[in-house]
Amino acid sequence: MLKLQKVFTQKEFNNCDCRFIEEIVITDKSNKLQFLKDLSMKALSLINLHHLRLNLQNQNLGIESILNLSNCLYPQNNLLCLNLDLQLNNLDKNCACQLGYGIQTCKNLNILHLALDGNKIGPEGIDYLGQSISDIINLNHVTLLLYGNNISDSGIISLGFNLSKLKGLQTLQLDLGGNMIRPQGAECFGKFICQLIELNTLFIDLQENFLGSDGGQKMLQYFKTFINLRQFQLILSYNQIEDKGCSQIGYELSQIHSLQQLTLNLNDAFINQNGISLLGTHLQNCKNLKLLSIQILFNQVCDIGISNFSQCLHTFSLLNTFKISLNQQNQITKQGINALSSEFKKCQSLRILVISLIDTDYGREAMKVFSRNILKCQKLIIFNISIKGKDHEFIKFFEQVKNKCKNLVKYIIL
DSSP states (O other), X not given: OOOEEEEOOHHHHHHSOGGGEEEEXXXXXXXXXXXXXXXXXXXXXXXXXXXXXXXXXXXXXXXXHHHHHHHHHTTOTTOOEEEEEOOSSOOOHHHHHHHHHHHHTXXXXXXEEEEOTTOOOHHHHHHHHHHHHHTOTTOOEEXXXXXXXXXXXXXXXXXXXXXXXXXXXXXXXXXXXXXXXXXXXXXXXXXXHTTOTTOOEEEEEOTTSOOTTTHHHHHHTXXXXXXXXXXXXXXXXXXXXXXXXXXXHHHHHHTOTTOOEEEXXXXXXXXXXXXXXXXXXXXXXXXXXXXXXXXXXXXXXXHHHHHHHHTTGGGOTTOOEEXXXXXXXXXXXXXXXHHHHHHHTTOTTOOEEEEEOTTOBOOHHHHHHHHHHHHTOTTOSEEEEEOOTTOGGGHHHHHHHHHHOTTOOEEEEO
C-alpha cells in the first residue's frame, strides 16, 4: 500500500486519495477554516490515518470550527499521534468540552500534544478536557500547553486528578504559567501527579503564578514516589519563592533519587545568597545527575551565593552537562566568576558547558582565570559562553580553550 507522509497544501489534500493517507500535516497559510470543513467531510475515508498535526493558531475559531475539528476525530480509531496547535483563539469552556468529545473517541492514541495557550478555557473547560483525556488509556506521552487560561486552583486540581488515571504515562509536559495558581492548588496537583509512577520525563511550567515561598515545596513533597523519573524540568520563575522556598525546593528535589537530568528555572524569584547556597547544599544528594541546568536571572545571589552553590558541582561524579545563566542583577563580580570556574575543573566527566554572563561585572582578570580553569576541562566537547557584547578583547583568552582542548568540537562565543 502506498504510504503518503508529507506536509499538505489545501489543494493537494483535496486532490488526493484519502484511503492511502497515513499522516496529515497542515501548516501553510491557506484558508484553514475551510480546510477543517473539507477534512471533516472526508474523515470517514481516512481509514489508515495514524498521525494528524494541525496548526490552527490565531484563527478566531468558534464553536462551529471546533465541531468540525471534532468531526474529523470521531472516526479515527487508528490515530496514534494527535498534535493540535489551537493557541490564541478565544476558546471558552464550551469549545474545550466539544474538543474533548472528539479527542475522547481516539481510543488508540499514544501521543497527544495540545497547545491551548492564550484562550479562555477556565477551570470548567479544563475539567471537561481532562475527563476526556483520562479515558484514553493507551496514552504514554501527553503535552498540554495551557498558559494564560485562568484555570486557577480548581482547574489544576481537576487536571491532576484526571491525569492521574493515565497509569501508563511515561512523558508529561505541562505549561500552567499565568493561571492564578496558589500553594493549595499546587499541593493537591502534586498529590495526584505522584501516582504516575511510570513517568520517566516530566516538564512543569508554573511561572507567573502565586506560589509564594511554600507552593513549590508543597507540590514537590510528593514527588519522591517517582522511582522511574529520569528527566525533570521545573519552571518557577516570577513567583515569590524567596530563600526559604529555594531551600525547600532543593531538599525535595534531592529526594527524587532516580533523577539524571534536572533543569530548574528560578528567574526573578526573590532569591538571595542564602537561598542559592542552600539549594546547592541540598542538590549534592542528587548523586545520579548527569545534566544540571539552572537559570537564576534577576535575583541577588551575589558572589558568596554563587560560590557556595558551585561547590555542589564536583560532587556529581556523573555530571557531563552544566548550564547556568547569570546577569547583572545577580551582582556577580570576579570573585564569584573565579569561584564558579574553579569548580568546573574538578568535574571530571564534564563534556558540555553552557554559561551566560551577560552584563555581569566580571572584569578582564576574571576572564583570564576563567579561561585557565576551562583549559583544565580536557573532556569538553561543547563550550558555549555569552559575555558582554563590547568585550571582544576577551575572545583571545577563550581562543586558548579552542586550541588546547583536544576534544572540543563545538565552540561558541556570543
